[in-house]
Amino acid sequence: MTEALTNTLQPRRLPAALQRVYDSITLGFSTLGMLTILALMILICADVFARSLFDFPIRAANELIGYFIVSAFFLQLPRSLGQGRVARAELIIDPLKLNKPFAGFLLDAIYFLLTALVCYLIADGVTDGALTAYQDGEISGVPGDFTFQIWPFKFVIVLGAAISCVACLTLTVRSALTAFSSDALGQPKGWLALCFIVLAVVMILVAPSAIELSRNGIGILMIGSLVFFVIFGAPISTTLILVSIIGIWLMKGTPVLGIRALVLASSEYLASYYFAVVPLFVMMGLIVSESDIGKNTFDVVRHLTKRLTAGLGIATIGANAVFAAITGSSIASAAVFSKIAAPELMRHGYTPRFAVGVVAGSSVLGMLIPPSILLIVFGFLAEASVGKLFIAAILPGILLALSFCVGLLVIAKFWPAFLGDPDHDDSEESDNLHSSLYKVAPIIGLMILVIGGIYAGFFTPTESGAIGALGALVIAIAQRKMNVVKFWKVVRETGHVTVTVLFLILAANLFSRFIALSGIPQHLTSFIENADLTLIAFTLIYVALLVALGMILDSVSIMLIVVPLALPLVQALGGDVIWFGIVTVVAVEVGLLTPPVGLTCFVVKSSMADPRITLRSVFEGAFPFALIMLIVIGVLIAFPQISLLLI
Structure with missing residues (x-):
């Protein structure tokens, strides 16, 4: 449009x-x-x-x-x-x-x-x-x-x-x-x-x-x-x-x-030390996106999965999971892998619908696997620890990535026409494995540094953002993938994204005060108590609302409107705020794959100048991944300890 x-x-x-x-x-x-x-x-x-x-x-x-x-x-x-x-x-x-x-x-x-x-x-x-x-x-x-x-x-x-x-x-x-x-x-x-x-x-x-x-x-x-x-x-x-x-x-x-x-x-x-986490993690993600880190990651995972059924699709999911752990953005993942993975998938015989669908579907990992902008926004809305949210999202992120992989294997078994007729000849690329592993090793180290540093208590989430941004810059310079012009472009875009996110957080703070003054949360709490709804029943209704809103609104808008209303109710029903944040982010991300908004699907379509790719084919290809996400949400609701095990 x-x-x-x-x-x-x-x-x-x-x-x-x-x-x-x-x-x-x-x-x-x-x-x-x-x-x-x-x-x-x-x-x-x-x-x-x-x-x-x-x-x-x-x-x-x-x-x-x-x-x-x-x-x-x-x-x-x-x-x-x-x-x-x-x-x-x-x-x-x-x-x-x-x-x-x-x-x-x-x-x-x-x-x-x-x-x-x-x-x-x-x-x-x-x-x-x-x-x-x-x-x-x-x-x-x-x-x-x-x-x-x-x-x-x-x-x-x-x-x-x-x-x-x-x-x-x-x-x-x-x-x-x-x-x-x-x-x-x-x-x-x-x-x-x-x-x-x-x-x-x-x-x-x-x-x-x-x-x-x-x-x-x-x-x-x-x-x-x-x-x-x-x-x-x-x-x-x-x-x-x-x-x-x-x-x-x-x-x-x-x-x-x-x-x-x-x-x-x-x-x-806004004059808070904790808000520094926004520009720092954004800068780290943009530095990574400006280099060839996405391509290197895809090459490595492709070699590891080349003998599996739907191996390239699983490689795309695995590479997106690693890439997500250092960018925190679904949109960045969708844009990068649309140009890296989708053409390779189609070249090896996968259908265009599957190629763009697996890219769009797996890119949502960027907003769950930490660091994640949506987790940061939820942390500020709920006044919850961003560090705990990051740690809590690790297992659900791995669960979602594995569920995507299992889903591909099931589709390959019972719906082979969806995949197409892929070949498994990767001999032309076999010589590149060691060099690709060498290139991707520093990125794995960066991921361990950022998340491991928070988990081990060496530094706070805000400080890990600064260390991660500096580490990403050092890696990009060492690999000769960053120059002054590119870096200035990264800093400029970091500023624009920071303004957008902090303006939203500022507005959400005012909106939360208005909601509290209106008395709506208290009345909703009384209504829920009188209706005798359990925490699980309320959460299922809440997730259905998020998915419905995701068809017409973007992720941040939904969170800013709904979270201030729902959070007091969850706390009144005995729900954990950290667990609720993970469920919220996964449910909101379903909207990235559903029409008519489906922002990730639009990014994939706009990133590919291929006449075989239509917006309809992107939505059709992403649909199985939206269903898998709903199943994972059900598992996270039924077993909240998955989100709370590491914190």
């Missing part, structure tokens, strides 16, 4: 001189943000080495790291927003831009205007605190040992949010100009869709006072509005924040409390 959009209308650009000034400012801020991320990695690694080798930890390192994180976020926010790097569901908005460009681009203009409003509220709210910190000489660190002034960091928030506001206003103008251009006006306008959105906004603001809704009623209305606008392509972070502020406003009679909560989340909540 995005490819089709590039061939139609595009948002209008600013006048050349103004565009150059705008690009220079946002690029300058983004560069400072990237340097801050590098400084973050160096600081944490230096602290680990100083503590381990010399028993002399860096003073106030944790406090500095927290302020580095919030600074990196707001320095890179303008560039990310200016390039449209916002998390959103594109199920409706992209087809709307394509078929009814007036409505599609006008909606985009409205969404960016609302994002500008959020950025303005942050900048305005933090300004007073920044001025006070400057006037009072407010400090942080270790009193009497090492302290530093915090006003520079707060002014970075103000400037970053203010420029982000300008960036979003720029996008608003560009989208509005496109909507009212002669090309867009000459096509179907889509007034009906636009009126529908406007009516929904009016209903949200008017309905509570018109029918005197209770707090629970306001909460339900806001949750419904959240789902509605996310489906219609509104930026998820913006929607979460504004829905929360409006909901608190309707319940308390003033917007001040909601805005104050937003300001605190932006300046205090």
